[in-house]
Each structure stands twice: as C-alpha cells, then as structure tokens.
Amino acid sequence: MERHVVRKLAQHCHEASRHITVASYDPPTSMHVVVRYLDCVYHFCEGHDATQHAAFGEAAHIAITLRMHEESSYEGLDLVECEVRRRTFWLLFGADKSMSILLGRPISLRDEDTTCNFPRELDDEYITPSAYLPQPHGKTAIVSGLNYISRIFALLGEILVRIRVDKRSPPQGQFLTARLEEVQALHSRIVAALAHAPEALRLKQAHPQSHIPPEYGGAGFRQATFAEVKDFFDNPNASRANALNPFLVMQSNLYVTQQLVRFVIEQYRDELVTSLRGGVDESRVSEDREAVASELLSILHSIPIQSIATNGPSLVHKVRFVASTLLDAVRKAETAPASAARAHAYLWDFLSILSEIERNYLLDDDRDGASSADGMVMVGSS
Numbered sequence: 001m002e003r004h005v006v007r008k009l010a011q012h013c014h015e016a017s018r019h020i021t022v023a024s025y026d027p028p029t030s031m032h033v034v035v036r037y038l039d040c041v042y043h044f045c046e047g048h049d050a051t052q053h054a055a056f057g058e059a060a061h062i063a064i065t066l067r068m069h070e071e072s073s074y075e076g077l078d079l080v081e082c083e084v085r086r087r088t089f090w091l092l093f094g095a096d097k098s099m100s101i102l103l104g105r106p107i108s109l110r111d112e113d114t115t116c117n118f119p120r121e122l123d124d125e126y127i128t129p130s131a132y133l134p135q136p137h138g139k140t141a142i143v144s145g146l147n148y149i150s151r152i153f154a155l156l157g158e159i160l161v162r163i164r165v166d167k168r169s170p171p172q173g174q175f176l177t178a179r180l181e182e183v184q185a186l187h188s189r190i191v192a193a194l195a196h197a198p199e200a201l202r203l204k205q206a207h208p209q210s211h212i213p214p215e216y217g218g219a220g221f222r223q224a225t226f227a228e229v230k231d232f233f234d235n236p237n238a239s240r241a242n243a244l245n246p247f248l249v250m251q252s253n254l255y256v257t258q259q260l261v262r263f264v265i266e267q268y269r270d271e272l273v274t275s276l277r278g279g280v281d282e283s284r285v286s287e288d289r290e291a292v293a294s295e296l297l298s299i300l301h302s303i304p305i306q307s308i309a310t311n312g313p314s315l316v317h318k319v320r321f322v323a324s325t326l327l328d329a330v331r332k333a334e335t336a337p338a339s340a341a342r343a344h345a346y347l348w349d350f351l352s353i354l355s356e357i358e359r360n361y362l363l364d365d366d367r368d369g370a371s372s373a374d375g376m377v378m379v380g381s382s
Helices: 003-021 030-045 050-065 079-103 144-168 173-191 219-234 245-279 284-300 305-311 313-332 338-359
Strands: none
Touching: 003 030, 030 050, 030 079, 050 079, 079 144, 079 313, 144 173, 144 245, 173 245, 173 338, 219 284, 219 305, 219 338, 245 284, 245 305, 245 313, 284 313, 284 338, 305 338
C-alpha cells in the first residue's frame, strides 16, 4: 500500500476516533485510554510532536481517573475488562519510562504509586468474563513479554528517580555510600532480569557476546540487510513469518531495553564512584562500554531483521541513545582499545539500517530519513 494511501486511511481513522470519544467521554472507559494511546502512535508518525505528547498525557490521566494503577479498582470488574486494563496500564507505564529517559521528561506513572498486578500470563482464548481457563502446559503466553519488559521499565524508573533526586540534592558521606550500594543492587537486578524468562523469549545468540565477527560490519552486510528491509516494506509477497512471530519480535525489545537500562545504571554508578573516590578505573569503564556495544550488536545480529523492523521506531530510539553516548565516550577516551572502537563503529553502522526502518513508519514525507528531535518514543507491548 502506497504511503499516501496509508496516510489518508490513518487520518480518517484518527478523525473518526476523535469524534466518537469526544462525544462519549463521560464516564471514561478503558477503550478511551487505548484510543488515546493509538492517537499517540498516529501523531508520532505524522510528526506532530506536541500533539502526540498531549495525547499521551490524556491517555495517562484517563487511566489514573479509572484508577488503573490501583489493584483495588479491579474488584467487581469482569475478568476480560480486568486484563484489558492491566495490559493497557503496563503499556503506558513502559512508554512513560521510555519518554523519561530518552526525552528527559518527568515520570508521570511512578512505581511507588502503582499497586496494579501484572496481567495474567494467559492467551486471550483462556480468559472469559467470569473465569480464567488454564494455559496449556508448555505453551508460553504472548503477554509474558509485556510482563518482563514492565519489570525492566520498573528498574529504569527506580534509577531515574534516584538520578533526579541526587541531581537536586547530591548525596555525601555515608549517604553517598548507601546510594552507590543501591545502584549496584539495581545493576545486579537488571543483569539478571531475563535470567528466568521462558524459553520462547530467550535469545539464541549467533556469536559469543565477547567476540565481534568481521561480518558484523562492512558494505556487504549493509547492502544485504538494506535489501531485506526494502523487500519487507515494499514487497507485498515477501515472507512475513519472522514479523508474525510474537516471541522473536518481543526478544528484540526485551534485550535491547535491558541493555539500555544497564547502560544508564552503569553510567550513574561511575558518576557516584567518581564522587566518592575522586575518580574511576578508566580501563574498567572502557571494558563496560565495550561490553554494552558488543552485547547490543550480538542481540541485533541474533534476531531476524523483519522481527526487529516490526518493533518500529521505539527500538531505533533506544539503540540510537546508547550508540550516540558510546560513540561520544570513545571519541573522548585517549586509551580506548581498538576493539571498543570497532564495536561502536559496527553498532553505528547497524543504526543506519534501523534508521531506514524508522523512515518507513513515518507518514510525514518531510521527515524521511530524519528523526524528529523531540519525537515521542512509542513503546510496543513487548
């Protein structure tokens, strides 16, 4: 389908949804929240930055009005409605944390205000208005990906709150030591966040994380992958098997987001160590940065490009955030090993492919090939 046709259809759907919801806004329902979140996606693709943020704020505030964040509000609701609300709330929760780290925005949905349980790990066909039916043994529920990514986003929220509190009032003495211990504990938790993920969500890495094979970079790899991306978006007869595999799609988001949060935690840990001891072990810091770049590369090369592409711009923003910060660190480092520079160069190379994926999601022709500087980072359900 041509882009102008998609754009016209999207505009028509947005106008219809706006008309319907405005006409029936009181009392609000969970569907109002869902529609407003989808409006965010639409406005992102159109390049309407201010409008998309307003739409997200509307979705979040309707959710709060419905007390989706409070477990007690679910009493008396039918079970289908309960699960719709839980899934919707945790989707918003993750999007909120993504915007906070990538765009520097305040956190709207705070972990300490949230008592809502995670969604039941059941596929839709095992949920009825009056009963939860057993999930077949050995069959992983698709929603498990949302639950794991929500745990990762909760850790991101924890580190962001600490960073921002400390920026306003920097800890000193024993309080600085205590904060460093807290951050080190968060680091252990993020590293282990996917250790018990079900087999369907576990990454099957093509190469050891410490080894960066030559085929990870170079013109040949770029050309072949660009061709795959073009075929995926332009050829209606191209295989969609990997794009339709929910677990492969979720693996991309889970493991990339884990590395993003790990990177943020390690950055702040090093800042605290510098404040406490007057400096850090530069060789260890360099090794940590190289490890993040290498693991991100390994993740991106271990998942089919069609599955990565299905995640859309949200994944691109996360990789871009890490890659740009790492590249800046390598440029400043006087003793960065050649392996680190190569890992970062390969990661930046892969980002050009991801940017092409991002371009295909934008409805605004004027933004082709360039991402909005203040665009919202939309987060999928995985």
